[in-house]
Amino acid sequence: MEPQITRSPKEQAALLPLSPGVYQFVDRTGTVIYVGKAKSLRKRVGSYFVQSKEHSAKVRVLVKQIVEIRHIVVGSETDALLLENSLIKSLQPRYNILLKDDKTYPWIVVRNEPFARVQSTRQIKRDGSQYFGPYGSISMQRSVLEFIREVIPLRTCSLNLTAEAIARGKYGVCLQYHLGNCKGPCVGAQSPEEYRADIELVTSILKGDLRPVRQHLERQMSEAAEALKFEEAHRYKQRLDALDNYSGRSVIVSAKIGDLDIFSLLQDEDTAYCNFVRLRHGSIVGVQTMRLAVGIESTPEELLTLGIQYAVDALGGGELAREVVVPFLPSTTLLFDGVVFTIPKRGEKLELLQFSEKSARIYRAEQLKNLEIKNPDRHTDRLMAAMQRELRLDREPRHIECFDNSNLQGTHPVASCVVFRNGKPSRKEYRHFNVKTVVGPDDFASMREIVYRRYSRLLEEGAELPDLVIVDGGKGQLSSAYAIFCELGIADRVPLVGLAKRIEEVFYPNDPMPYYLSRTGEPLKVVCHIRDEAHRFGITFHRQKRSRDFIHSELELIEGIGTKTITTLLKHFRTVSKVKTAPREELAALIGPAKAQKVKAHFAKGEEPTP
Numbered sequence: 155m156e157p158q159i160t161r162s163p164k165e166q167a168a169l170l171p172l173s174p175g176v177y178q179f180v181d182r183t184g185t186v187i188y189v190g191k192a193k194s195l196r197k198r199v200g201s202y203f204v205q206s207k208e209h210s211a212k213v214r215v216l217v218k219q220i221v222e223i224r225h226i227v228v229g230s231e232t233d234a235l236l237l238e239n240s241l242i243k244s245l246q247p248r249y250n251i252l253l254k255d256d257k258t259y260p261w262i263v264v265r266n267e268p269f270a271r272v273q274s275t276r277q278i279k280r281d282g283s284q285y286f287g288p289y290g291s292i293s294m295q296r297s298v299l300e301f302i303r304e305v306i307p308l309r310t311c312s313l314n315l316t317a318e319a320i321a322r323g324k325y326g327v328c329l330q331y332h333l334g335n336c337k338g339p340c341v342g343a344q345s346p347e348e349y350r351a352d353i354e355l356v357t358s359i360l361k362g363d364l365r366p367v368r369q370h371l372e373r374q375m376s377e378a379a380e381a382l383k384f385e386e387a388h389r390y391k392q393r394l395d396a397l398d399n400y401s402g403r404s405v406i407v408s409a410k411i412g413d414l415d416i417f418s419l420l421q422d423e424d425t426a427y428c429n430f431v432r433l434r435h436g437s438i439v440g441v442q443t444m445r446l447a448v449g450i451e452s453t454p455e456e457l458l459t460l461g462i463q464y465a466v467d468a469l470g471g472g473e474l475a476r477e478v479v480v481p482f483l484p485s486t487t488l489l490f491d492g493v494v495f496t497i498p499k500r501g502e503k504l505e506l507l508q509f510s511e512k513s514a515r516i517y518r519a520e521q522l523k524n525l526e527i528k529n530p531d532r533h534t535d536r537l538m539a540a541m542q543r544e545l546r547l548d549r550e551p552r553h554i555e556c557f558d559n560s561n562l563q564g565t566h567p568v569a570s571c572v573v574f575r576n577g578k579p580s581r582k583e584y585r586h587f588n589v590k591t592v593v594g595p596d597d598f599a600s601m602r603e604i605v606y607r608r609y610s611r612l613l614e615e616g617a618e619l620p621d622l623v624i625v626d627g628g629k630g631q632l633s634s635a636y637a638i639f640c641e642l643g644i645a646d647r648v649p650l651v652g653l654a655k656r657i658e659e660v661f662y663p664n665d666p667m668p669y670y671l672s673r674t675g676e677p678l679k680v681v682c683h684i685r686d687e688a689h690r691f692g693i694t695f696h697r698q699k700r701s702r703d704f705i706h707s708e709l710e711l712i713e714g715i716g717t718k719t720i721t722t723l724l725k726h727f728r729t730v731s732k733v734k735t736a737p738r739e740e741l742a743a744l745i746g747p748a749k750a751q752k753v754k755a756h757f758a759k760g761e762e763p764t765p
Contacts, residue, residue, distance in 0.1 A: 163220045164203040170196040173227045180222040188249040191234040260295040262286045269315045286360035413475040418510040428461025429514035443517035455485035544677035551622035558626040558688040569604040570692030601634040628654045636663040712756045
């Protein structure tokens with residue numbers, strides 16, 4: 155089936171996120187012809203479509219065949235590297251040369267032996283051993299092994315250390331024992347229990363639990379310091395620093411999980427997004443997000459069932475894995491014979507489910523962004539409907555105004571009013587207010603004054619009232635504004651809400667309990683934007699006023715210097731500090747000798763030491 159794409163590959167590349175991830179180029183037949191990784195998807199993929207002589211003939215041929223660009227966002231460059239490896243092995247793209255063979259990334263194995271060895275491996279077997287990784291490079295894996303062997307002495311020989319062989323005295327110690335790198339379990343110098351305790355420290359490092367090893371190192375460092383062995387204590391300190399830099403494993407590949415399918419679901423008013431992640435032999439081999447139309451009475455369980463059916467029937471994925479991870483059970487499990495559905499609460503399966511949910515959120519955000527670019531009117535209608543529903547309003551908030559107060563310990567009190575129309579700033583309608591009737595830091599009184607001045611004037615002029623008013627603050631600011639609304643008779647005409655410090659909390663008049671907005675919904679993002687814009691606009695005005703008042707008060711303290719002279723000085727020198735350090739001759743040439751003398755005398759007096 156050929157992909158149905160309306161945008162050119164270059165346009166698709168321009169819409170990619172700046173996050174790290176993996177990209178796939180698809181040709182007209184729907185076949186993936188190239189898989190690559192990127193630190194920034196938009197920059198890396200966009201570079202293919204820039205005219206450059208540096209592109210090889212192979213790259214130019216590849217670019218001509220691209221019809222669709224798919225991508226998967228991950229958390230780091232290392233995860234992108236590992237996912238690229240898995241997808242190349244699974245898809246075998248035509249234009250990928252590397253990673254098609256049977257080589258894989260290195261792992262660390264703790265052998266299932268009486269005295270377990272800790273070694274490097276590229277082969278994962280079901281032999282009871284413990285496997286940790288994968289590591290993005292062999293150098294990373296070697297550094298971890300070297301760190302472990304430096305901190306915890308373990309055997310590196312290949313001897314078969316059975317209890318019988320040790321009891322017969324079959325073996326003797328080697329050079330590693332004399333160097334202090336091994337405690338000699340081959341001759342019974344270290345008991346199986348002591349060795350297992352050391353192995354537990356190793357596995358705690360590899361699992362990411364560094365507390366036991368940290369306590370061990372700190373104890374050794376303290377004992378060495380108390381014995382005045384400062385060089386040895388310094389070595390333990392260096393090991394502790396190396397421990398802080400140790401990085402954990404990735405969820406892109408797992409040694410504990412074999413075949414697994416993961417589904418997640420995000421639901422909006424008219425569209426749902428079902429993400430499907432396929433794990434085979436512990437590696438992610440596919441990620442796909444499907445858009446589903448939401449019916450009038452569609453339940454999340456029914457939509458999840460539909461998404462699973464679609465993945466099986468339409469994506470060519472074959473049968474489901476025996477275990478399927480889901481956020482909740484589908485509406486029916488009878489359609490999927492032999493499948494066990496798991497709702498994880500912790501561990502790697504939960505991390506994989508969270509990865510799937512993140513992929514679905516990114517896909518939804520990209521679809522909405524595309525809609526905003528392609529059909530802005532439809533996007534605005536959908537956004538306004540979502541805000542009306544989320545904020546429990548009786549009409550769409552096409553016109554929103556937001557107020558914020560700003561002062562410095564009661565001085566220079568100001569307020570700002572920002573206006574948004576159709577979810578976007580209308581900066582020409584922004585307004586600044588100097589608070590005139592309030593003395594001291596009284597935010598409630600300031601809010602009453604500003605709201606009264608704003609809406610009494612709109613009523614006098616017969617101007618349009620907003621569809622929603624937001625005040626930045628909790629119950630106190632909201633009550634102050636609501637009292638003015640009641641006084642002006644617009645409490646029933648204009649909806650009013652207050653924002654607490656925790657931005658997802660919204661307060662309504664006469665309701666003591668907060669209402670929580672969805673953290674993943676667009677209405678919260680719009681409300682955050684409005685609040686931040688009001689704060690920015692108010693703070694900017696407040697700083698300008700403080701700076702202007704400081705300049706005037708400093709020069710106005712000079713006796714015999716009037717407004718005209720102050721203007722002349724600031725126009726020439728720009729700042730008070732330059733006036734202060736200006737030579738007397740330059741001042742005299744500008745404002746006359748007498749006034750120059752007064753300016754120099756004033757600043758000289760301010761520099762005299764206090765007796």
